[in-house]
Each structure stands twice: as structure tokens, then as C-alpha cells.
Amino acid sequence: MAGRISRRTFWQGSLAAGVLSGSVACGQARAQAPSQAQAQPAQAPAAQGGASPAGSAPPDGAVKSAPKRIFCYVGGYTQHGPPGGNADGLGLFEMNPDTGALTHVxxxxxxxxxxxxxxxxxGRFLYAVNEINDYNDQHSGSVTAFSIDQGSAVLTKLNTVASGGADPAHLSVHPSGRYVMVANYTGGTFALLRVKPDGSLGEMxxxxxxxxPRMPDRAADNPPGNFAISDHSAAHPHMIHADPSGRFVLVADAGLDRVYVWRLDMQSGRLSPAKVPFVPMTPGSAPRHFQFSEDGRRLFILCEQDSKVVVADFDPQTGLITPKQTVSSLTAHFHGSTLAAGILLSPDARFLYVSNRLGDSLAVFQIAADGTLTLVDEIWTHADYGRALKFDPTGxxxxxxxxxxxxxxxxxxxxLTGKINFTWDFTPVGSPTCFEFLTLPAQA
Structure with missing residues (x-):
């Protein structure tokens, strides 16, 4: 329909075509070699509880913490895959814990x-979706497994397998480490892949x-003036993740406006519907991502189309989801096109953060004892189309x-307040969409 702008095509008109660099074997650096990066490891921050920084004498009776190095893996869109991007591949960076700066490795x-x-x-393996639709000349994406060198964080590719549907947009690892779970956005499917003892991917x-049923492209509680739409033409699983107990697997379907709950048989790797198989979200709201509280009894569901967070209770015995609050990730002053993207709990679970694409803002919520949310701040991202959010291991x-x-x-x-201040530090990387941090012992 003329004038409609979908979540995957909104920005294509302004995106410059990236040039994909020639492939290099996994484990080889394109710029700075890992051995060079290891020559001067970053100093580890002081540990909580009064431990001294690395390299200084600890106070009497204190145990000196071992120095650590913090690495960051960055994924994004390459030219091969929708919507087509500027990334060269999967990036490896090292973080300076004193400044937060990321250095390419x-x-x-x-x-x-x-x-x-x-x-x-x-922390021994890393798994990546390949958001493509032509793996092995089939209408499917794929998933790639890597092993991680525990001294240098260097990756070695183990294998790549079909994801079971086109354009996989999300994956997670079961808490047991025995299964990788993948959501295929365009394919409308989700799958479980068995993990072999060596970390490679086995059978589906x-x-x-x-x-x-077909859902509306826009939610009734849409932000004023929002021309962006979410694709509701079919099923679009956007996230798959187990609850903290590992008993249940939840799937957020942004096309059907549902959050599904499945019970997992750990031996067979098969799923069966929970007693209440799904909870409906607001029609057109497009549930995208979610976060569990540490105890697994509370669920925060982010809906991208209306930029709302749904707070729900979760029963870890039955898998029942009971919504109890819906709150906007935008201030009342905002008008225009926006799509919520990422959702993240603070390490102490006192605050919740949401990124808003198109509106280019970050929302900060305070979490009350009963789990309800209050928006306490909304700030500019200082960049465009912010997606994933992540805390470094120090928080x-x-x-x-x-x-x-x-x-x-x-x-x-x-x-103390949960509020955030821009560091004025930019790390250049083509079309980034996600990242993972890993802490490793510093080499002598």
C-alpha cells in the first residue's frame, strides 16, 4: 500500500551499498592481529568488596583479584542478506574497562x-544466525557455530547448518547448553538444534x-503520527528463549501478535504446548523481544509497533503468562514514526532499558517491588536506528x-538512579545489530 513503511524496508532508501570484503578464514584478523592486541592487555577494574585494581598491592587480609580481559563480539548485516548492510562479517573487539572504549581485534x-x-x-562457544534466505540454494537461513579460544577469544568455525526457515532473526542457547533455539522471521518457523559435545550443531x-488470523499492521494505541508499520502478513517469530528454569521455551511472534509458551522435553528436544499455549498481545503491536527476571516469575515483553512494554507475571510451574501493566517507552512529547527494538534489564534488576528505532531514543524505567514500571528518563542515542542494548560485564x-x-x-x-550519560565514544562498525561480551583471564 502506498505510503506504508515496513520495519525491514523503512531505511533502505537511505542506506549506501556496502562493499563486502574478501573472505578470510575464521581465526584470522582482518586488521590488527590478535597477538598484537594481546601485547598490552587492558587493566582490570577493581572488584567489588574493596579489592585493589590489578597491579597494586591489596590491603591487609584482602585477596588480590586476577586480572581480566573483556572482549566484545559484534554481529550485523552484510551485503548477503536482507536488508543488505555494510558489515564485513562478525567482529571481535577488546574493551578498556576504565574508559569503555572498544578496540578492533x-x-x-x-x-x-x-x-x-x-x-x-x-562461554566456550558462540552461535550466530545467518539472516539469509538461500542457504544451500534452499529457501532457508542458517546457523553457524564457533569455538572460542579461552586465552585470546579468537573464534574457530565449527560448522553451519540450516535454520529451518528464511531470514532467522534471533537465536539463544538453552540454559543446559544442550540446544540452540532459532526463530526464522520470514520463514514463520522456529527450531531447536541439538548441540554436540564439541560445540558444533547437530540434528534439528x-x-x-x-x-x-491476519492481524492489523498498526496497533490502536500507536504513537501519534507513526507511519512505520510492522509486517503482519504472516507468522513472524522474532525471539525464542527459555525461561530461567529451562522447562519452558517462549516465542514472541511479531506477525501474529502472540507470545507462545512451549514445554521442552530435555531428552528428545521436542516441544509441546503449555496448558495455555499463548497469550495474545494488543492487535498490531508486534511483540518483538522479552526479558525474564532472574527468578523467572516476571516477564517484560517489548512490542515494537506501538513501542510499549507489557509487564506480566510468569508461573514457572505451568508457563502461564498474566499481563498486569502496559507502559510506553516514549514520553508524551514524542510524535512521529518509531519502532521499539531492544529491551534489557540492569544487572541489579532495578531498572529496564529500551531502544527506540527511528525515534533514536533510549528509555529508562525504574522497576517497583511488584515489577511495575515508571519511565524516569528518555535520552537521544546520538546515532541512528539503535537496536540491541548490552551492559559490559562490569555493569x-x-x-x-x-x-x-x-x-x-x-x-x-x-x-543509583539508573540514568545514563553519553560517553562521546563512537566505535565504527558496519551495520551493527547485536553483541556479546566475554571475560577471560589475562595472559601472563
Whole structure:
């Protein structure tokens, strides 16, 4: 329909075509070699509880903490894959814990559109979707597994397998580490892949295609003046993740406006519907991502089309989702096109953060004892089309992947108020969409 702008085509007219660099084997650096980056490891921050910084004498009776290095893996869109981007592949950076600055270490260029990545629970493996639709000349995307060198963070590709549907947009690793779960956005499917002992991907144990009635392109509670729409032409699973107990697997379907709940059989890797198989969201709202509280009893669901967060109780015994609050990630002053993107809990679970694409803002919510939210701040991202949000392992910095701006921006976090301040640090990287942080011991 003329004048409509979808979430995957809104920005294409202004995107300059990226030039994909020649492939390099995984484990080889495109710029700075890992061995060079290791020559001067970043100084580790002081540990909580009064431990001294690395290199200084600890006070009497204190145990000196071992120095650490913090690495960051960055995924994004390459030319191969919708919507077509400027990334060269999967990037590896090292973080300076004192400044938050990210320094490029390596790029793995033989990875097509790694638009979402996830670490195994033990930090030994990394998995990436390949958001493409022609894997092995089939209408499917793929998933790639890597092993991680525990001294240098360098990746070695293990294998690549079909994802079970076109354009996978999200994946996660089950808390047991035994399954990788992937949501295929365009394909309308989600799948479970068994993880082999060496970390590589094995058989597909489950493949499910959602179905339901056609939903409206826009929600009734849409922000005023929003011309952006979410694609409701079919099922579009946008996120798949287990609850903290690992008993249930939840799938947010942005096309059908539902959050599905499935019970997992750990031995077979198969899913069966929970007693209440799904909870409907506001028609047209497009539930995109969600976050669990640590105890698994509370769920925060982000709907991209109306830029709302739905707070719900979650029963870890039955999988029942009971919504109890809906709150906007925008201030009342905002008018225009926007689509919510990323959602993230603070390490202490006192605050919740949301990124708003097109509106280019970050919302900060305070979480009450009953889980309800109050918007306490909304600030400019200082970049365009912010997507994933991530805290570094120290919790001092919040990072945003800005797809259109080809940059990662960082913010200093006030742990008392939850508010964030821009560091004025930009990390240039083509079409970034996601990242993962990994802490490793510093080499002597």
C-alpha cells in the first residue's frame, strides 16, 4: 500500500551499498592481529568488596583479584542478506574497562549477516544466525557455530547448518547448553538444534510453523503520527528463549501478535504446548523481544509497533503468562514514526532499558517491588536506528548497536538512579545489530 513503511524496508532508501570484503578464514584478523592486541592487555577494574585494581598491592587480609580481559563480539548485516548492510562479517573487539572504549581485534568475513549472536552458558562457544534466505540454494537461513579460544577469544568455525526457515532473526542457547533455539522471521518457523559435545550443531529436533488470523499492521494505541508499520502478513517469530528454569521455551511472534509458551522435553528436544499455549498481545503491536527476571516469575515483553512494554507475571510451574501493566517507552512529547527494538534489564534488576528505532531514543524505567514500571528518563542515542542494548560485564557501561549509523555508542551508567550519560565514544562498525561480551583471564 502506498505510503506504508515496513520495519525491514523503512531505511533502505537511505542506506549506501556496502562493499563486502574478501573472505578470510575464521581465526584470522582482518586488521590488527590478535597477538598484537594481546601485547598490552587492558587493566582490570577493581572488584567489588574493596579489592585493589590489578597491579597494586591489596590491603591487609584482602585477596588480590586476577586480572581480566573483556572482549566484545559484534554481529550485523552484510551485503548477503536482507536488508543488505555494510558489515564485513562478525567482529571481535577488546574493551578498556576504565574508559569503555572498544578496540578492533579481528573480523571473520566468511559469515553472512550474523544479525544475532549468543554465547553458550560456559562461554566456550558462540552461535550466530545467518539472516539469509538461500542457504544451500534452499529457501532457508542458517546457523553457524564457533569455538572460542579461552586465552585470546579468537573464534574457530565449527560448522553451519540450516535454520529451518528464511531470514532467522534471533537465536539463544538453552540454559543446559544442550540446544540452540532459532526463530526464522520470514520463514514463520522456529527450531531447536541439538548441540554436540564439541560445540558444533547437530540434528534439528523440533521445527514448528506458527499459524493464526491476519492481524492489523498498526496497533490502536500507536504513537501519534507513526507511519512505520510492522509486517503482519504472516507468522513472524522474532525471539525464542527459555525461561530461567529451562522447562519452558517462549516465542514472541511479531506477525501474529502472540507470545507462545512451549514445554521442552530435555531428552528428545521436542516441544509441546503449555496448558495455555499463548497469550495474545494488543492487535498490531508486534511483540518483538522479552526479558525474564532472574527468578523467572516476571516477564517484560517489548512490542515494537506501538513501542510499549507489557509487564506480566510468569508461573514457572505451568508457563502461564498474566499481563498486569502496559507502559510506553516514549514520553508524551514524542510524535512521529518509531519502532521499539531492544529491551534489557540492569544487572541489579532495578531498572529496564529500551531502544527506540527511528525515534533514536533510549528509555529508562525504574522497576517497583511488584515489577511495575515508571519511565524516569528518555535520552537521544546520538546515532541512528539503535537496536540491541548490552551492559559490559562490569555493569558500568551500556552499549547500543546503531544499524544505520554504522557505529556502536556507549553510555556511563549511574547505578543509583539508573540514568545514563553519553560517553562521546563512537566505535565504527558496519551495520551493527547485536553483541556479546566475554571475560577471560589475562595472559601472563
Amino acid at each position: 579481528a573480523t571473520y568475513a566468511d559469515v553472512a549477516s550474523p544479525s544475532f549472536i549468543a554465547l553458550s552458558p560456559d 529436533t523440533t521445527l514448528i510453523h506458527n499459524s493464526g 558500568r557501561y551500556l552499549y547500543v548497536a546503531n544499524q544505520r549509523s554504522d557505529s556502536i555508542t556507549s553510555f556511563k551508567v549511574d547505578s
